Amino acid sequence: MAETLFEELKRYVGFGPEDEQALRALHEVAQPEFPAIAEVFYARILEHEGARSALAGESQVGHLKVTLRAWMEQLLRGPWDENYYNLRCRIGRMHVRIALPQHYMFGSMNTLRQEFNRIIDENYARQPEVLRAARVALGKILDLELAIMLHTYREDLLAQQARNERLSTFGQLVGSIGHELRNPLGVIETSLFILKGRPLASDERATKHLERIGEQVTLANRIVSDLLDMIRDKPLKREPLRLDEVWKDALTSVQGAPGVSIQAEGLEGLPTLQGDPGQMRQVFVNLLENAVQALGETGTVTLSASSGPEAVELILEDSGPGVSEPIRRRMFEPLMTTKARGIGLGLPLVKRIIERHGGSIVYAPREGRGARFVLKLPLPTSSL
Template sequence: MAETLFEELKRYVGFSTEDERALLSFHTVARDHFARIAKVFYARILEHEGARTALEGGESQVGHLRGELQLWMEQLLHGPWDESYYEMRCRIGRKHVRISLPQHYMFGAMNVLRQEFNAVIDDNYRDKPQELAAIRGAMAKILDLELAIMLHTYREDLLAQQARSERLSTFGQLVGSIGHELRNPLGVIETSLFILKGRQTTPDERTVKHLDRIGEQVTIANRIVSDLLDMIRDRPLKREPMQLAEVWQSAASAVHPPAQVTVTARGLEALPTLQGDPHQLRQVFLNLLENAIQAVGDSGTVELTAKVLPDMVELALEDSGPGVSETIRRRLFEPLMTTKARGIGLGLPLVKRILERHGGSISYSPRPERGAGARFVLRLPLVS
């Protein structure tokens, strides 16, 4: 039978049954320190803005995350270090990928654990140099294996992104050709529709209804073509000083939610003046608002909250809809990915493209501690 990746990794670092016995021996000593180490670990994370913003669920979830880390340490030192252990660690690595945790924080975090464990080893085995050396060696190997597994999950994601990029490149070429070809027949339909409406001397209610429906569908088709073309070309940003409160208000006034759907915004007036393209950022708000209103249905809430961070402004748009299933969250910002019965999945990719061209970002997470619902976090840089 072929050697598995985990078996190869263990062989490469020399992780043996002697190392397993050393870890099991250390486990009985170290488990009394798990809670303290978890506290130190997350205190260090909270000191660093980049690591802190990657916490899933925000700082309110730190207590829960400490408990998860203690379980991780239990498995680290108690094993069994078999294929199920490897798969379990891969799932953790994929979660790091999903929340976009930068890889360098993994190395920093692992160093914190390494230092804390080594301190416990030194304190308890100072008079037993052979055991001390054996346990230190086993800890170094198992923590390096943990890093190797996590990096493997990032490599999985990189290969998947490359495959998607190749597909999107082909998609872009096709879209450019089709989009331009569709403009001509749509233009003919619009012109003919205008002429037909102008020749109605005695308007017939049924005829007017169907002509209006044709016009509405042509408008929808034109918007789809425009969105497709916007996805494959970068319109230059027309940067100017702007107030996000005004941009939001312009977008909010263009949507018409049902009577039982409440749309609110908090904190926008306190934001400083930003540099950006108000027209394109209005499109960002408009796309997100339309998605949120469709998600909540006939009744619910859509709420935008804004705050200033050290180097950026953060906007969180939450709705009380069903949220997005975990199976498609990683592909949520890809073209043609949609959770709606209607539409072809171009709104969120366009939002992401516009924000990135402004030096910003967008991410998705379920609403923390509020049951069902979606939460999109937008960040834009401050410009002095």
């Protein structure tokens, strides 16, 4: 059986049973200090603007400290198997998604190395052989951690660059075709307006077909607009933004089946933000249309809102089938769609608009069935 990359890396650094034993022994004395190490670790990170902005400032640090303690638990207890490797790979991919520069990874690992070496010195000062074994094992496992994260970081970064190159070519093509399509669509709309005023319109079948033509022209115009919005930097209006009013306006554009219920709570209590009401309306419309289409004839769509010290949080949930794991990884990429009709621009546009407002959007799976999107938008004191 072929050797896996993780097995090759362990062989390369000489990581074996003796090192595993030394790390488990170190875990016994280091575990009580995990909370203090997490405090030192993130205090160091927050001193640097680049790392702080990649981690979304101090708002996420409380959660990340808990995650780091779990990371240290597995670091020193193992098992150091393929599941361990796969979990560490996700960390490298996350660094790509949040655009965390690689040099912060090295700096962060050095902070952990210093803290663990301090614990080794304090606990094994009178046991030189144990001290040496612990220090060697620690060096190997931290080197393995860096090797795994850098490997996956490089893989995902190269894939991201390839996608960006494809999108650049796509954008040039769309810009040319989109403007050319506006002309024939404009002619069709004008001719349709004239036909509707002629005796032909008294024929019920003719009237029905004229309405269908009008609907399809509207749909085609929207697709062209969405395509063009994806490739151009549409200026943001910076004005008072009341999300409850934007939500109510968006509801007028979304039609669901009679058995579909759309509810919202907490919007009225949100503070006034700064942003573009028109573009935020598009965010709500796109998310609502996706949810309603996923539900079909029956189900519930719920929006809940709350405000924190730095940002407002919106959670949009539906009781539909949810999104499969393979689709989640690419759901915010342009042209990615599972619909029979549609070209996969709704969620990419949502992400683009939210990020231009200084916010973020993630897909957070629900327990059981259903989809959940979590949006965060900065309060007015934060920059857009």
